[in-house]
Amino acid sequence: MKILMVSSEAVPWAKTGGLADMVSALSISLAELGHDVRIVIPRYYPIDRAKLKLLPGAMGVPMGGGIQEWSAVYATDMPGTSSKNPVKVYFVDHEIFFGRDGIYGNAVETDFIDNSRRFTFFCRAAFQLCKKIKWYPDVLHAHDWPAAVAPVYLKFAERAAGASGEFKKTVSILTIHNLGYQGIYHKDNFDYAGLGWDVFYNGGFEDWSMLNMLKAGLYSADKINTVSPNYAKETMTQAHGFRLDGVLRYRNADYCGILNGIDTEVWNPSKDKYIPETYSLEDMAGKAKAKKALQKEFGLHEDPNIPVIGMVTRLTDQKGVGELFGPTYGSAWSICRDMDLQMILLGSGEYWCENEISGLSSRLSNFSAKIGYSEKISHLIEAGSDFFLMPSRYEPCGLNQMYSLVYGTLPIVRSTGGLVDTVQNYDEKTGNGTGFMFEQLNPSSIYNTVGWAVWAWYNRPKDIKKMQERGMTQNFSWESSALKYVELYEETFKAQGMKIPAGNEPDVPEIVPEKQKKEAPKKETPKKEAVKKETYKKEQPKEKTAKSKKSAPAKTKKSAPAKPKKAAAATTPKKPVAKKTKKK
Ligand code: ADP
Numbered sequence: 001m002k003i004l005m006v007s008s009e010a011v012p013w014a015k016t017g018g019l020a021d022m023v024s025a026l027s028i029s030l031a032e033l034g035h036d037v038r039i040v041i042p043r044y045y046p047i048d049r050a051k052l053k054l055l056p057g058a059m060g061v062p063m064g065g066g067i068q069e070w071s072a073v074y075a076t077d078m079p080g081t082s083s084k085n086p087v088k089v090y091f092v093d094h095e096i097f098f099g100r101d102g103i104y105g106n107a108v109e110t111d112f113i114d115n116s117r118r119f120t121f122f123c124r125a126a127f128q129l130c131k132k133i134k135w136y137p138d139v140l141h142a143h144d145w146p147a148a149v150a151p152v153y154l155k156f157a158e159r160a161a162g163a164s165g166e167f168k169k170t171v172s173i174l175t176i177h178n179l180g181y182q183g184i185y186h187k188d189n190f191d192y193a194g195l196g197w198d199v200f201y202n203g204g205f206e207d208w209s210m211l212n213m214l215k216a217g218l219y220s221a222d223k224i225n226t227v228s229p230n231y232a233k234e235t236m237t238q239a240h241g242f243r244l245d246g247v248l249r250y251r252n253a254d255y256c257g258i259l260n261g262i263d264t265e266v267w268n269p270s271k272d273k274y275i276p277e278t279y280s281l282e283d284m285a286g287k288a289k290a291k292k293a294l295q296k297e298f299g300l301h302e303d304p305n306i307p308v309i310g311m312v313t314r315l316t317d318q319k320g321v322g323e324l325f326g327p328t329y330g331s332a333w334s335i336c337r338d339m340d341l342q343m344i345l346l347g348s349g350e351y352w353c354e355n356e357i358s359g360l361s362s363r364l365s366n367f368s369a370k371i372g373y374s375e376k377i378s379h380l381i382e383a384g385s386d387f388f389l390m391p392s393r394y395e396p397c398g399l400n401q402m403y404s405l406v407y408g409t410l411p412i413v414r415s416t417g418g419l420v421d422t423v424q425n426y427d428e429k430t431g432n433g434t435g436f437m438f439e440q441l442n443p444s445s446i447y448n449t450v451g452w453a454v455w456a457w458y459n460r461p462k463d464i465k466k467m468q469e470r471g472m473t474q475n476f477s478w479e480s481s482a483l484k485y486v487e488l489y490e491e492t493f494k495a496q497g498m499k500i501p502a503g504n505e506p507d508v509p510e511i512v513p514e515k516q517k518k519e520a521p522k523k524e525t526p527k528k529e530a531v532k533k534e535t536y537k538k539e540q541p542k543e544k545t546a547k548s549k550k551s552a553p554a555k556t557k558k559s560a561p562a563k564p565k566k567a568a569a570a571t572t573p574k575k576p577v578a579k580k581t582k583k584k
Helices: 018-032 115-133 149-158 187-193 197-202 213-220 229-235 245-250 285-297 321-325 332-338 351-363 375-384 400-406 417-422 443-459 461-472 478-495 514-519 526-538 564-570
Strands: 002-006 036-042 059-062 068-077 088-093 139-143 171-176 184-186 210-212 223-226 255-257 308-315 342-349 367-371 387-390 410-414 436-438
Touching: 002 018, 002 115, 018 036, 018 139, 018 478, 036 115, 059 115, 068 115, 088 115, 115 149, 115 184, 115 187, 115 213, 139 149, 139 478, 149 171, 149 213, 171 213, 171 478, 184 187, 187 197, 187 210, 210 213, 213 245, 223 229, 223 478, 229 255, 229 417, 285 308, 285 375, 308 321, 308 351, 308 375, 321 351, 321 443, 332 342, 332 351, 332 443, 342 351, 342 375, 351 367, 375 400, 387 400, 387 443, 400 410, 400 417, 400 461, 410 417, 410 443, 410 461, 436 443, 443 461
Parallel strands: 002 036, 002 139, 036 088, 139 171, 171 223, 223 255, 308 342, 308 387, 342 367, 387 410, 410 436
Antiparallel strands: 059 068, 068 088, 184 210
């Protein structure tokens, strides 16, 4: 299949979050499966033109009000993809819209005032690009609100009656990476889209008299998905739907969740170049060394016998930082005061939170934080910690809990979104599970569940070891996710009453002379497609039924009975309060 990814971010060129990782990783995996995958992103100011190839000729993009925007197009191959079937990446270079620092905003203007126009133009430009290179995708795969108007153009312009017809066999998918961001702007911006005002209403843009770009995409895309099955369910409820739950329920038949994968080349303890010594299930010595190095890096007492709780996070409300670090009510202070543990954090974000964290660092001897962004330290935290804390308010997929699992670091998470799909709650009776979960987001739930995990660390070392082993053998590779996307693409063709493209069309060069085009040979690989689907079916993961433990109690090393057996007796589930009691 020919697949065009339309995205505002893609690593290694532009990243603010998991979207950038996902777009590139999925594209690479799809290309490895034999598909012809291309990505289009804007050329932001920091992307060095000198490292890209300029396509000949300017590209005109017709917008509303008779405006013709002009841009250049640059291209390169995605690093790490094979030269036989590389993922081609195109950069739309429009100086006024994208020649500035920041993708969506900067320190002064957090949401650029012309974002609606910038990304509407970008969506239109994606089609002009295809026309320019004479390559028409079978699948147009748009990501999040900045690309959400692309399926609208497909439906109401390129596939509509009277259109030139190059995209009549193209289907569209819209992936929601975070429903909290929708691209809501004043409706005065709509004229610029060059779509009639009937589309403003029929195409789903209208949102309480404002213009909502994501909502329009949700109305218009042939299929919609999000980045985990559980988040797909949650977003159809009022509690997690960010006012679009009704639209998603309306599109229920065309909506699903596909779990993101992780980059197993980068996030792999047996290959990790950022940690002092690599390790694996067979030889865990490297994990102990990483713990020592982590404690040193954060200026904590280098003690292998104390559990370390790690965090790497954006400091925003979504991540539950209010309940953890909120002035006077957050539970981080009491966790560190009451429990025999060390807590480590790497993150940046809201100013109040950075301030509170700095305050805690200076007052608590067992809490240490670094405010900032560091790829290297984030790897060290994943490897060197015993537990990884994610008290998220909502989490569409979440990557860190998957990294934690494969690094033998047990996640302590709120049961929301993708965390439910990836972490299995600890069961004291059987020893089963891969992490510790809680349902309600409030300071005492976090306190109790951290306490429960720490109690298990001191009192149930065998269970902890088994949980580590289970986590480290999980398969979160992109390959299985990519196969599910192939299945989704195929379903979309079926639902549209279209034929599923049999294989890859010949790779047409950017500017094709007429003669050469006619001579291009046709390759068909229907057998390969059939094999792929079967593999996918076999690899369907079993649904997990993780239940979270309500009001799990805190226990500290100081309060832990000397013999684990006694501890077990004292913590029979019938009397959970006993676990809370400190030994006097
Ligand atoms: P989100 O995209 O909502 O921030 P995810 O868990 O999906 O959350 O992905 C976040 C990614 O960004 C992870 O790879 C995480 O390790 C990384 N990250 C977040 N904050 C930092 C930081 N301060 N330093 C290094 N990496 C970070």
